[in-house]
Amino acid sequence: MPALSVALGARSYPIHIGAGLLDDPFLYAPYVASRSVAVVTSNVVAPLYLSRVEGVLARAGARVISIVVEDGEQAKGWPTVECVLDALLAARFGRDSLVVALGGGVIGDLAGFAAAVYQRGIEFIQVPTTLLAQVDSSVGGKTAINHARGKNMIGAFHQPVAVVSDVLTLATLPERELRAGLAEVIKHGLVLDAEFVGWLEANLERLLGREPAVLEHAVRRSCEIKASVIAADERESGLRAVLNFGHTFGHAIEAGVGYGEWLHGEAVAAGMAMAAELSTRVAKLPRADFDRIAALIGRAGLPVRGPKLAAERYLDLMRVDKKAAGGRMRFVLLDSIGSAVVRGDVAEQLIREILAAATQ
């Protein structure tokens, strides 16, 4: 299959999706030949795929070093970024060097941010090895680290020069992470493609069974949807906001229970159910559509209710979410499956009702 392209003028880049791409030297050679390349990965991913990626980069003509950081969301902070920057400086990497982010969303976000700020920005390639990263975080150029006061509060827009998504790497993904990744796949359908939602309803069991061809279609269609949105609105001044469906509640859930307790996709799943409930009240979402959404999320093994936190805590966390404009909360809602709207006028009382009803 040909590569997808994210159309951003001079910064356009290809997304390669398929089975067995991880060590295809032709995908890397255009970017790494004769250059210094640092593979940033985690201690969980390294034993699985690092030597293969080091090998393919060396065969493609790169001088390769590897930087292995701790796995998990708690690694996504400045201390880890500083470790990466320090290793790049120690190895005398210049502005013409390149970073390869090998791993899930945390690795992509933090290695991408390190590339964004190292010597005011060097190139990087995303090699996502989780479903979440393949369908979401590795595409679009958002890089970030967390701050104690909120997730992804520090970051940069920095587009990769290429994305290499090998769906065979999903074979080693823990079941819980596969399901969490499906939350973003479902989200892409819910906000922009009703037909894809139908396809997911029909193919959910094959996806959970990790059939490569089915995974490839799910990743490809998700990336197509996301790429079309980003090409229209790279820096989230308008349309791109629809990709945050479920994320206002979701980020509050992640922060409220403590980063890492709920996976991002689990928080987004519950957040989507809560936003869908809100949509039945202030947008036009029919109750039958809500039921389909809740059923699909539930079949994927994902939560349809948020954790029981004090309403004040939720509201506090949602107000600081960076989608808030001047402290006012903005919600992505659905008029129907496949059709999203952004609303900044939701009464706080209504949100309190959702929090009372849709948390467990």
Add this chain to the structure above:
Amino acid sequence: MPALSVALGARSYPIHIGAGLLDDPFLYAPYVASRSVAVVTSNVVAPLYLSRVEGVLARAGARVISIVVEDGEQAKGWPTVECVLDALLAARFGRDSLVVALGGGVIGDLAGFAAAVYQRGIEFIQVPTTLLAQVDSSVGGKTAINHARGKNMIGAFHQPVAVVSDVLTLATLPERELRAGLAEVIKHGLVLDAEFVGWLEANLERLLGREPAVLEHAVRRSCEIKASVIAADERESGLRAVLNFGHTFGHAIEAGVGYGEWLHGEAVAAGMAMAAELSTRVAKLPRADFDRIAALIGRAGLPVRGPKLAAERYLDLMRVDKKAAGGRMRFVLLDSIGSAVVRGDVAEQLIREILAAATQ
């Protein structure tokens, strides 16, 4: 006088230069009305100008907070950036908020970097209060902080939305800093404008006497030269490199003696003299031009020789400088006053000779 413009398409911005502009509300109103604005400044600048800037911003319709950090180069690191980000988050600043950098180059670089990474980038205005910042660091969008292994190694290209340079703020500048700022003014002439060098030779005493009209011309012509370079090459892929004249040696001097011992401008002055000496050997610079350059630097009260460090230490520091491509040193040299060339082929032995001859 009309504002200068830095021509960068959608990211073009005005540079206002004049006497008494600091509290002109019309210069700020287009950017700050009805927005949350954080003034970032230092404990040295705050007693001089903070209340005036807070006042003008409030009159222009902003909700204003102030963040005062320690003065000096040692503040230009991640811990200070984190303080700024923390204050922005604590005050619930959203993506539509704005940072005003009030102070010298350190404040501009670090506040600009904080703005670049806060929620993936918010707008900022430069209000430079030193000659160095007015003629150099506040124009061009380079933001950065230091790393133990090198100056400005962490940063971003992030253009301000406006620059407000009030030459009357230079009245309070310590003599040593005024002279250090002149190094960059001289540099702009040396690399691109021989006529401006002649004007500087004729007007140096009036500049040192801080005559507002003379300062205004020096700042304006420097900014014009720098803006024309940046418009042609925003991200330093080619032409912009000429602005680094004197900086390869200069950065090594700053790092070698310990940041803050030599002012940036002092290090650049000595670095320019060293690069000019090198230019007489590997470029076409006539000895008579070298003598004019050394004389002008000396009349400005700036050093024409670097500190005596081991040659290996110099070479080590120069190799890690981020202008090095793949570990190879690149030098900006002069064929004549007003005409610069970039060279990547200078023999190390020659650099050792310069280091032996041109350090004290």
